Amino acid sequence: MSTLTWTPDAPGELLPGWRAADVAAADAARLATGVDLMAVAAHALAGRCAALLRERAGGVSGRAVVLLVGPGNNGGDALLAGASLRRRGAGVTALLLADRAHEGGVAGLRAAGGRVIRPHPDDEADLHHAADLVRDADLVVDGVLGIGARGAVRGAAHDLLERVALRGGAVVACDLPSGLDPDTGALSGPVLPADVTVTFGAAKAGLLLPRGRHVVGELVVVDLGLEEHLPDPALHLVRDGGAPDLPGPHVAVRWPRPWRDADKYARGVLGVAAGDDRYPGAAVLACSAAAASGVGMVRYVPADGRAAAVDPVGPLVLRAVPELLVQPLADVGRVQAWVVGPGVSEPDDPRVRHVLEEADEPAVVDAGALQAAARLTREGTLRRPDRLLLTPHRGELERVAGVLGLERREDAVDTARDVVARTGAVVLLKGADTVVLTPEGRTTVVPGGPPWLATAGAGDVLAGVAGALLAAGTAPGRAATLAAHVHAVAAHRASRGGPLHAALVADEVRGVVADALGARVPGEGLASGGAPVLWDDGARD
Ligand SMILES: NC(=O)C1=CN([C@@H]2O[C@H](COP(=O)(O)OP(=O)(O)OC[C@H]3O[C@@H](n4cnc5c(N)ncnc54)[C@H](OP(=O)(O)O)[C@@H]3O)[C@@H](O)[C@H]2O)[C@@H](O)CC1
Numbered sequence: 287m288s289t290l291t292w293t294p295d296a297p298g299e300l301l302p303g304w305r306a307a308d309v310a311a312a313d314a315a316r317l318a319t320g321v322d323l324m325a326v327a328a329h330a331l332a333g334r335c336a337a338l339l340r341e342r343a344g345g346v347s348g349r350a351v352v353l354l355v356g357p358g359n360n361g362g363d364a365l366l367a368g369a370s371l372r373r374r375g376a377g378v379t380a381l382l383l384a385d386r387a388h389e390g391g392v393a394g395l396r397a398a399g400g401r402v403i404r405p406h407p408d409d410e411a412d413l414h415h416a417a418d419l420v421r422d423a424d425l426v427v428d429g430v431l432g433i434g435a436r437g438a439v440r441g442a443a444h445d446l447l448e449r450v451a452l453r454g455g456a457v458v459a460c461d462l463p464s465g466l467d468p469d470t471g472a473l474s475g476p477v478l479p480a481d482v483t484v485t486f487g488a489a490k491a492g493l494l495l496p497r498g499r500h501v502v503g504e505l506v507v508v509d510l511g512l513e514e515h516l517p518d519p520a521l522h523l524v525r526d527g528g529a530p531d532l533p534g535p536h537v538a539v540r541w542p543r544p545w546r547d548a549d550k551y552a553r554g555v556l557g558v559a560a561g562d563d564r565y566p567g568a569a570v571l572a573c574s575a576a577a578a579s580g581v582g583m584v585r586y587v588p589a590d591g592r593a594a595a596v597d598p599v600g601p602l603v604l605r606a607v608p609e610l611l612v613q614p615l616a617d618v619g620r621v622q623a624w625v626v627g628p629g630v631s632e633p634d635d636p637r638v639r640h641v642l643e644e645a646d647e648p649a650v651v652d653a654g655a656l657q658a659a660a661r662l663t664r665e666g667t668l669r670r671p672d673r674l675l676l677t678p679h680r681g682e683l684e685r686v687a688g689v690l691g692l693e694r695r696e697d698a699v700d701t702a703r704d705v706v707a708r709t710g711a712v713v714l715l716k717g718a719d720t721v722v723l724t725p726e727g728r729t730t731v732v733p734g735g736p737p738w739l740a741t742a743g744a745g746d747v748l749a750g751v752a753g754a755l756l757a758a759g760t761a762p763g764r765a766a767t768l769a770a771h772v773h774a775v776a777a778h779r780a781s782r783g784g785p786l787h788a789a790l791v792a793d794e795v796r797g798v799v800a801d802a803l804g805a806r807v808p809g810e811g812l813a814s815g816g817a818p819v820l821w822d823d824g825a826r827d
């Protein structure tokens with residue numbers, strides 16, 4: 287479970303993240319206006335450090351603070367914050383871990399009465415002493431590297447971090463945990479996981495991405511007045527409602543809700559082409575989750591064009607969702623969206639061919655239909671990919687990329703981006719966190735469910751929720767983000783810290799959506815007064 291929160295409480299539902307180069311350019315533009323950004327940054331950093339010391343060590347005065355200082359301005363921030371903490375009575379020691387250090391910062395700390403030590407990188411006794419100081423500190427400020435970092439931390443800082451990485455005391459990262467790539471969140475070398483990361487000007491994308499999130503702790507974004515100098519964000523992170531089991535405002539604002547006299551078609555009719563003799567449960571889970579998400583009706587389409595009377599899966603699905611219709615592909619009535627692929631084991635299943643090559647309705651393409659989508663892309667016969675939402679986990683994504691002949695990438699998010707570019711469909715990449723990427727270039731990170739959610743059938747539930755949203759007219763990118771968030775929140779509820787299974791997650795979906803929408807008056811339609819039934823302003827988030 288991620289502990290990432292952010293303050294000050296952002297008014298929006300989404301936290302934007304930028305690339306380091308964009309933030310550096312905005313920094314430079316803002317600096318040119320004559321503002322002393324480092325002073326503002328250091329002041330905010332010192333304030334958060336003092337608060338953490340009060341929380342964890344009962345005060346600031348007399349507490350031991352160690353600054354890990356690298357060669358650049360990141361170290362300068364830490365030194366100036368250290369000077370401020372020293373003036374508040376803390377004992378502050380700076381460990382200079384590179385061959386140079388920010389001069390103004392060193393002078394500032396010395397003037398305030400702080401101690402400055404430069405451990406020799408090749409001297410075992412020096413490093414040992416430094417490691418002891420770090421271990422005994424009430425608070426460590428990581429100012430080794432910021433957005434100027436290239437690769438893993440090197441030199442004395444590397445050796446020291448390796449020795450102290452598992453210490454238990456409080457850690458505040460200055461701008462970002464050193465060793466975390468500000469753009470991708472990739473961690474290289476030893477990294478000190480932070481209790482709080484105080485980041486300057488704008489959240490860096492890497493702080494919000496799955497690979498980096500778990501070492502960030504609480505994220506504090508310090509306002510440096512960069513807004514007008516920043517381009518569009520590289521990505522967004524969806525926020526929860528204050529705890530992982532509470533849905534965030536994103537859902538309340540965007541979930542489609544029925545108008546007072548909406549009929550079932552207005553609510554959305556979903557075709558579910560899922561499950562077969564080998565995997566009947568996938569159909570049950572997808573249909574249950576769709577029903578729990580507010581779909582108007584589900585038409586379940588059995589394998590092999592079988593009639594309802596002879597299909598063995600139909601009775602199971604009907605037991606779970608008595609109001610649904612079981613209809614063979616040849617007789618299926620009107621639907622507004624599809625879920626295709628969960629529990630489909632035959633690569634040539636006619637249901638897959640129908641949805642991917644003949645249908646025009648939006649579709650969630652999962653599991654057994656993913657490779658077919660890749661193959662049809664290659665053959666140029668995938669019908670209207672802009673209506674499709676592909677929902678692979680990492681392994682499936684690799685296979686899709688393989689079928690598409692894409693170059694191997696180290697980071698799954700990069701692979702997903704390539705798949706989006708090649709197919710023209712939205713991709714929802716499942717993992718510890720979910721990442722949604724759209725052809726318009728929007729990337730949204732949705733904090734994941736508990737680790738217990740890595741369980742058979744979890745993806746079938748997600749597909750059902752997303753399918754219900756597509757049937758209601760929600761655009762694929764937005765449906766993906768909403769479904770992933772509701773799914774993760776439902777999983778937190780189902781788990782309550784313990785094991786879960788997919789059917790329990792499906793059971794929680796209805797309550798999560800109801801809680802998210804609870805503030806609205808039932809039957810009154812949309813606060814926005816928009817489209818009569820369900821709304822979608824076309825935004826692709
Ligand atoms: N700009 C502004 O207005 C503001 C900036 N602010 C602050 O400045 C920070 C950016 O500062 P910065 O540009 O000096 O970069 P920073 O990350 O401190 O270090 C770069 C140095 O590290 C070195 N180095 C690189 N990789 C390395 C490695 N793996 N292992 C070891 N060394 C490595 C690299 O050396 P090089 O490799 O280039 O020889 C270079 O000397 C930013 O994060 C924020 O905290 C705030 O005060 C707000 C206003």
Ligand SMILES: [K+]
Pocket residue numbers: 360428429430431432459460461462463464
């Ligand atoms: K840092």
